[in-house]
Amino acid sequence: MACGKFDRKALYINRLEVLGRSLHREQQLSVFHRGFVGLDHEDESEVKKYVKGTARRSATRSGAGQSAAQRTWRRASGETHQFRTAAIEAAFGNEFRVLAQHYPALGFEEETGLWVVVESYPLGSHGPQINFVIALKLDRTIHPKAWAFRSLGRHKKLMPLKHTNFPDASICAFPPDDGSWSWQDGMTALVDHYTIWAVKSLHKEQFGWWPGRQHGVCALYRRNEFVPNEACGCGSGKPYSVCHQTKDFLVSESFARQEFRRLFRCEYESRRPPVTVEQAAAGNWAIMPSMALLI
Structure with a gap:
């Protein structure tokens, strides 16, 4: 069995x-x-x-x-x-x-x-x-x-x-x-x-x-949930590691959270x-x- x-x-x-x-x-x-x-x-x-x-x-x-x-x-x-x-x-x-x-x-x-x-x-x-x-x-x-x-x-x-x-x-x-x-x-x-x-x-x-295409429209979400070899959420077809990853980690925490709240009307952790x-x-x-x- x-x-x-x-x-x-x-x-x-x-x-x-x-x-x-x-x-x-x-x-x-x-x-x-x-x-x-x-x-x-x-x-x-x-x-x-x-x-x-x-x-x-x-x-x-x-x-x-x-x-x-x-x-x-x-x-x-x-x-x-x-x-x-x-x-x-x-x-x-x-x-x-x-x-x-x-x-x-x-x-x-x-x-x-x-x-x-x-x-x-x-x-x-x-x-x-x-x-x-x-x-x-x-x-x-x-x-x-x-x-x-x-x-x-x-x-x-x-x-x-x-x-x-x-x-x-x-x-x-x-x-x-x-x-x-x-x-x-x-x-x-x-x-x-x-x-x-x-x-x-x-x-x-x-x-x-995460395999295949995906969307990630803001820095806070991408840097918390994407890993380097996944497709970047911008639609470029490139791995996240050679596309938006570096830029995302240069965004300040306060600005990234403000952007997430503007887009999704909630805190990242409160979903x-x-x-x-x-x-x-x-x-x-x-x-x-x-x-x-x-x-």
């Missing part, structure tokens, strides 16, 4: 290393059924050893407090029932049903929007399970907000706070204005982007560096998810937050 556990862990760590190299070389990745992240040239037969069942390719390829009983929810079990609120059904019903074909998903509706909880297995069935909890505003006046938790048995641990720059520590999987995702692309494409983000986060946790989101994860989604309190 111990040997089998070791083999499975070694398998997904090796897989993570391969994906990291591909991201570092800016190669295209694909997202398959249940969030498995594969190399672009792989087909279903090559990924079946990692994924239970048929490895259906997802629609997108990416380089990047009420009781639940009071909400309508749907599991990814082939249910086709509509959401009870006409506006929620019109805005999100079809997208959610498509999402549920690719990922295990729950939907919790309320007057102002939809909460979606998604399970993703970016390294395959025996790798880490990542839970994304996503707030989708009905009027779409703001970008979706999402938080990621790694499931450890019955417990859920918040993923590390890298590229979670906002005061509420929500995921920054891509800059909202760079065209990587828009509302027209749908929920499945959005979760694909979050899943690629999770691969990068897991790689950082395992190997100590954290809303307590109600952490409570929802700890309670295995039995009680969900009120979207009105978050957004």
Whole structure:
């Protein structure tokens, strides 16, 4: 048994290393059924050893407090029932049903929007399970907000706070204005982007560096969270060590903090998810937050 556990862990760590190299070389990745992240040239037969069942390719390829009983929810079990609120059904019903074909998903509706909880297995069935909890505003006046938790048995641990720059520590999987995702692309494409983000986060946790392109718009953030061999956050394609690293460490602490506060409206150390989101994860989604309190 111990040997089998070791083999499975070694398998997904090796897989993570391969994906990291591909991201570092800016190669295209694909997202398959249940969030498995594969190399672009792989087909279903090559990924079946990692994924239970048929490895259906997802629609997108990416380089990047009420009781639940009071909400309508749907599991990814082939249910086709509509959401009870006409506006929620019109805005999100079809997208959610498509999402549920690719990922295990729950939907919790309320007057102002939809909460979606998604399970993703970016390294395959025996790798880490990542839970994304996503707030989708009905009027779409703001970008979706999402938080990621790694499931450890019955417990859920918040993923590390890298590229979670906002005061509420929500995921920054891509800059909202760079065209990587828009509302027209749908929920499945959005979760694909979050899943690629999770691969990068897991790689950082395992190997100590963030693979592939990344954004870091101020000195305080870069010098605290970037390591020398990572891609610089300015978009130059150069390693941080030969690009902005020297300049960043010449910036005074007071100015760097002032710049961070101006950009993100919080202190660097004060980023954290809303307590109600952490409570929802700890309670295995039995009680969900009120979207009105978050957004």
